[in-house]
Amino acid sequence: MPKYKSIVKELADAIRRGELQPYDQLPTVVELCEQYHVSRSTIELVMDDLERQGYVSRKRGSGVYVKKVPKGTVGGPLNTITLSDGANVDIQKNPECRVHEFTIVKPDDRVIHLLGLHEHSFTYYVSRSHIYEDSVLDIQYLYYPVEIFRDIRLTSAETSIREWIAENYEVTPDTYHKTLRAVCPTDKEVELLGVTKGDPLLEIEQVGYLDDGRPFEYLVARFPGDLAVYQTVDSESLPV
Amino acid sequence: MPKYKSIVKELADAIRRGELQPYDQLPTVVELCEQYHVSRSTIELVMDDLERQGYVSRKRGSGVYVKKVPKGTVGGPLNTITLSDGANVDIQKNPECRVHEFTIVKPDDRVIHLLGLHEHSFTYYVSRSHIYEDSVLDIQYLYYPVEIFRDIRLTSAETSIREWIAENYEVTPDTYHKTLRAVCPTDKEVELLGVTKGDPLLEIEQVGYLDDGRPFEYLVARFPGDLAVYQTVDSESLPV
DNA sequence: GAGTGGTCTAGACCACGAA
DNA sequence: TCGTGGTCTAGACCACTCG
Numbered sequence: 135m136p137k138y139k140s141i142v143k144e145l146a147d148a149i150r151r152g153e154l155q156p157y158d159q160l161p162t163v164v165e166l167c168e169q170y171h172v173s174r175s176t177i178e179l180v181m182d183d184l185e186r187q188g189y190v191s192r193k194r195g196s197g198v199y200v201k202k203v204p205k206g207t208v209g210g211p212l213n214t215i216t217l218s219d220g221a222n223v224d225i226q227k228n229p230e231c232r233v234h235e236f237t238i239v240k241p242d243d244r245v246i247h248l249l250g251l252h253e254h255s256f257t258y259y260v261s262r263s264h265i266y267e268d269s270v271l272d273i274q275y276l277y278y279p280v281e282i283f284r285d286i287r288l289t290s291a292e293t294s295i296r297e298w299i300a301e302n303y304e305v306t307p308d309t310y311h312k313t314l315r316a317v318c319p320t321d322k323e324v325e326l327l328g329v330t331k332g333d334p335l336l337e338i339e340q341v342g343y344l345d346d347g348r349p350f351e352y353l354v355a356r357f358p359g360d361l362a363v364y365q366t367v368d369s370e371s372l373p374v
Numbered sequence: 375m376p377k378y379k380s381i382v383k384e385l386a387d388a389i390r391r392g393e394l395q396p397y398d399q400l401p402t403v404v405e406l407c408e409q410y411h412v413s414r415s416t417i418e419l420v421m422d423d424l425e426r427q428g429y430v431s432r433k434r435g436s437g438v439y440v441k442k443v444p445k446g447t448v449g450g451p452l453n454t455i456t457l458s459d460g461a462n463v464d465i466q467k468n469p470e471c472r473v474h475e476f477t478i479v480k481p482d483d484r485v486i487h488l489l490g491l492h493e494h495s496f497t498y499y500v501s502r503s504h505i506y507e508d509s510v511l512d513i514q515y516l517y518y519p520v521e522i523f524r525d526i527r528l529t530s531a532e533t534s535i536r537e538w539i540a541e542n543y544e545v546t547p548d549t550y551h552k553t554l555r556a557v558c559p560t561d562k563e564v565e566l567l568g569v570t571k572g573d574p575l576l577e578i579e580q581v582g583y584l585d586d587g588r589p590f591e592y593l594v595a596r597f598p599g600d601l602a603v604y605q606t607v608d609s610e611s612l613p614v
Numbered sequence: 615g616a617g618t619g620g621t622c623t624a625g626a627c628c629a630c631g632a633a
Numbered sequence: 634t635c636g637t638g639g640t641c642t643a644g645a646c647c648a649c650t651c652g
Contacts, residue, residue: 136621156490157587163638173623175415178639191548191587195630195637199587202490203551213610250396250442276614296614308431310611311443316556316576316599334556334574334599342611347397347431347439355612359556359574366552366606370453371582372595374516374536376640403619413642418620435618435649 138179141170142187145180149189149200150209156202160190163198187212188367210365215338215355217271218363229264229271233291234326236260238280241352245277248341249349256280257352260291263326270327271361277352308345314338314364317356327358334359378419381410382427385420389429389440390449396442400430403438427452428607450605455578455595457511458603469504469511473531474566476500478520481592485517488581489589496520497592500531503566510567511601517592548585554578554604557596567598574599 148154161169166177181198184190188208192198201208210216239259246255258278264271276295278286283303290298299305315337324331335356342351388394401409406417421438424430428448432438441448450456479499486495498518504511516535518526523543530538539545555577564571575596582591 138621162636164636174625174638175641176622179621181638185549188549188551191583191585192638193546193548193585193631194639196586196632197637199585201583201587202589204487204490207551213606213608215612247444250444274612274614294614296611306433307611308433309425309428309607309609311428311447312606312608314554314576314604314606315602316574316597318572318574318599332558332572334558336554336556338612340612343431343441345431345433345439346436347441349442351614353612353614357556359558362555364554364604366453366554367549368453368552369549371536371547371550372455372514372578372580372593374514374534374591374593378640402617404617414619414644415622416641419640421619432619433650434620436651437618 137170137172138176138183141166141172141176141180142183145184146187146189146209154200156200158200159197160200186367213364213366215336215357215362215364217357217361229266231292232263232265233288234261234263236288236291241277245352249277249279249352251279251281258283258286260295262291272355272357273323273326274353274355279350282348282350305350306345307350308343310343311341312338313340316359319356323356327356329358336362336364338364377410377412378416378423381406381412381416381420382423385424386427386429386449394440396440398440399437400440426607453604453606455576455597455602455604457597457601469506471532472503472505473528474501474503476528476531481517485592489517489519489592491519491521498523498526500535502531512595512597513563513566514593514595519590522588522590545590546585547590548583550583551581552578553580556599559596563596567596569598576602576604578604 145160154160163174163177167174181190181192185192188203189201190198191201237259238256241251241257241259245257246253249257251257257280260276261274263273282305283299286295287298317335317337319327319329319331319333319335323335336359337354337356340353341349342353344350385400394400403414403417407414421430421432425432428443429441430438431441477499478496481491481497481499485497486493489497497520500516501514503513522545523539526535527538557575557577559567559569559571559573559575563575576599577594577596580593581589582593584590
């Protein structure tokens with residue numbers, strides 16, 4: 135782990151523990167340099183990271199300050215779907231995964247377009263749901279180019295496709311392009327998700343890229359609106 | 375403008391113009407250093423920025439590569455709501471803004487909590503909609519602490535509250551914490567938005583922070599699901 | 615082994631804020 | 634005026650990829 139990451143961890147912990155309180159000024163950059171025996175640019179990386187995680191605000195010429203955020207809302211998972219409410223469901227590990235379909239298909243135009251495939255390309259296609267204590271948490275539709283992955287096994291779709299890929303191919307995912315929408319469930323989804331026709335779903339459409347620039351994964355996931363939220367921190371605002 | 379930003383702009387333009395094609399390798403870091411007469415760390419900042427904007431993938435030990443993205447989908451606005459479809463509506467400038475309510479209120483618990491206010495605090499409260507060619511684009515609910523802004527004018531709510539604040543107060547917004555959801559419209563919203571009861575809405579709940587760490591704005595905006603999407607790029611994926 | 619990007623150093627200069 | 638963070642330099646070392 136790079137040096138700056140471990141400093142980030144220390145400071146973030148201090149904030150979560152309440153050792154650094156809202157509106158407290160962090161030690162100055164120079165002080166932190168001495169304290170951790172690192173150079174100025176390293177501390178700069180640390181501050182960038184802390185700001186992107188929503189811990190601090192930086193005021194040029196003045197100092198870096200701990201944000202006044204409601205307890206428990208900082209340090210949580212960002213840039214991903216989380217299941218809301220006290221529903222202590224960890225979508226990451228706990229839920230059972232039920233595969234509805236697992237085939238090789240000629241994908242529709244949108245998938246071809248977003249994965250940058252040729253007209254006559256084929257992809258793996260998986261549809262599946264996660265289930266926790268008899269309630270269905272989501273429905274997912276996944277597409278993987280056969281060009282890249284010549285062989286994907288059904289068992290991997292029931293656990294972690296990404297893990298299986300990591301073990302069997304030498305590829306490293308880099309970034310994901312995401313689009314979020316509010317949509318109506320299809321008739322099929324009404325049935326599978328156990329929602330009613332008028333219930334809204336939160337949809338996330340995600341294209342994954344490898345570190346050489348190739349799209350390698352197309353994913354659409356839909357969650358009942360009362361279960362899922364997407365949280366993020368950045369410097370863009372809606373125009374107001 | 376810092377030096378690295380202008381280099382970002384040049385390279386991003388080259389990619390958008392197609393001068394650099396998908397899967398092309400960018401000049402190496404060393405070459406870029408010579409080409410732009412800058413140091414290595416500066417180029418590092420450039421690459422960070424290009425990657426966060428979704429232009430390139432970086433492969434350690436190999437090179438930086440232009441992502442294969444469908445034409446027109448890169449370089450667009452990120453981390454904010456955009457109005458989908460060919461609907462060439464620019465929410466930023468074109469639409470008329472109609473204010474429904476403009477008062478000072480004792481906000482509810484959630485607003486108090488997220489703005490970090492005392493129980494007995496007051497806020498400005500604005501509800502308004504944007505309208506373009508007879509169709510209603512959104513409905514917004516905004517709260518500003520009276521503690522921070524002693525005076526907000528109605529006219530500003532009809533144009534740009536943020537602009538008005540910038541002209542009348544010495545505050546600089548820093549970052550925004552956002553939560554996205556899919557929700558049902560209330561009866562009132564059905565009426566105001568001209569949607570039907572079962573149509574899903576995309577909701578964005580946003581808390582804005584100043585550069586000294588103070589929350590200064592609470593905003594909930596709701597958009598008809600068929601009009602609005604939220605787009606972003608990052609290195610987090612849904613677990614798959 | 616040669617070439618790549620990622621991290622880091624020890625400085626410097628600048629823009630800005632606070633008093 | 635002085636202390637702050639933001640940018641930038643000219644190097645260095647390391648981890649990694651690829652032929």
